[in-house]
Amino acid sequence: IPRASLRPPAGAGGSPITGECGGPITPAGRGGGAGVDRNPRAGRGGRREITAAGASWKGLTLARADLALPGAAPKVKRPKKPKNVLFWMVDTLRADVLKAYDPKTRVTTPVINQLVKTGTVFERAFVQGIESRVSHASIWTAMYPKQARFISPKNKMKASYTTLPEAIRKHTSLYTAAWVANGFVSRFWGFADGFKFFRNTLHKGGGLDAKRLAGHAVNFIQKKGDKPFYLYIGTIDPHVSYRGRQPWLNQYYPKPYSGRFKKNVMGKTVEKIGTGKLRVSKTDKKRIKAIYDSTVSFNDHHLGRVIKALEEKGIRDETMIVITGDHGEEFWENGKIGHGQS
Numbered sequence: 001i002p003r004a005s006l007r008p009p010a011g012a013g014g015s016p017i018t019g020e021c022g023g024p025i026t027p028a029g030r031g032g033g034a035g036v037d038r039n040p041r042a043g044r045g046g047r048r049e050i051t052a053a054g055a056s057w058k059g060l061t062l063a064r065a066d067l068a069l070p071g072a073a074p075k076v077k078r079p080k081k082p083k084n085v086l087f088w089m090v091d092t093l094r095a096d097v098l099k100a101y102d103p104k105t106r107v108t109t110p111v112i113n114q115l116v117k118t119g120t121v122f123e124r125a126f127v128q129g130i131e132s133r134v135s136h137a138s139i140w141t142a143m144y145p146k147q148a149r150f151i152s153p154k155n156k157m158k159a160s161y162t163t164l165p166e167a168i169r170k171h172t173s174l175y176t177a178a179w180v181a182n183g184f185v186s187r188f189w190g191f192a193d194g195f196k197f198f199r200n201t202l203h204k205g206g207g208l209d210a211k212r213l214a215g216h217a218v219n220f221i222q223k224k225g226d227k228p229f230y231l232y233i234g235t236i237d238p239h240v241s242y243r244g245r246q247p248w249l250n251q252y253y254p255k256p257y258s259g260r261f262k263k264n265v266m267g268k269t270v271e272k273i274g275t276g277k278l279r280v281s282k283t284d285k286k287r288i289k290a291i292y293d294s295t296v297s298f299n300d301h302h303l304g305r306v307i308k309a310l311e312e313k314g315i316r317d318e319t320m321i322v323i324t325g326d327h328g329e330e331f332w333e334n335g336k337i338g339h340g341q342s
Helices: 110-118 132-141 164-171 210-224 248-252 267-274 282-313
Strands: 005-007 066-068 084-090 175-180 197-200 229-235 319-324
Touching: 084 282, 110 282, 110 319, 132 164, 164 175, 164 229, 175 210, 210 229, 210 282, 229 282, 248 282, 282 319
Parallel strands: 084 229, 084 319, 175 197, 175 229
Antiparallel strands: 005 066
């Protein structure tokens, strides 16, 4: 319990709140405030819940109750609002491959690790869908899947929904642009609404790996970085098909390997493994996980190129960077591999 007083704010009138070290709080009038001295309990553990809603004393309603410290209120210093936003979506990214969530992970992500030191980590965050369309719909609209009604494969994003890029364009002067490698996050399903520029690189070309997508982002920053922007980059490296990336693959699987998964794990193969049509050994499982892990480090590396471009443009400190995944991936924790099945 800190050295403080429980008191109603000035002008709130009286209250029947009772303090542990005193009687009911009964301020003299409408314009003043009084409280219960907590100092006798200072330094001791404890919990005190303050409830003010509906409380009244002789007809005077208490609108608010505060835990007040003596002296002037501290002044909060806030940095300038960011001019730009970089939203870096890593499709099928497991939380436990990042040190922010699992300090014991073997996966190296130096770029994200550095951002963690200076940014905010959301320790309790839950995706709303176990596959891309549903999860992205919640990110775009801030609605639960039941509200968005996007679970059915027949439904598209309703034009009446206000999406994040639409809100940005309506209320700010940010230029909205997106490069997305996920085939489902497309104009057809309504995800392009609100973007001044939108390109799905699976359908329209432009590369599918983080190297190519980062290249588009770097080029955009170099050409458009003089004006405020919202830049969405949707990468898909950890999504099947998994393609092993060096030097990380040798780092995560240093032993010789002679099985069928030397470099890649194709989507159809993962489907067969998930449905029990193809059996794999313990060694194969370790190799598959190492290939997946290498894609995460590969993604992190190319995110670093984009951040370097922001620095070279002189706008790094003016740019909010958001990193998230749309869902994770199972690797036999519950007997399955992949996502969207359980």
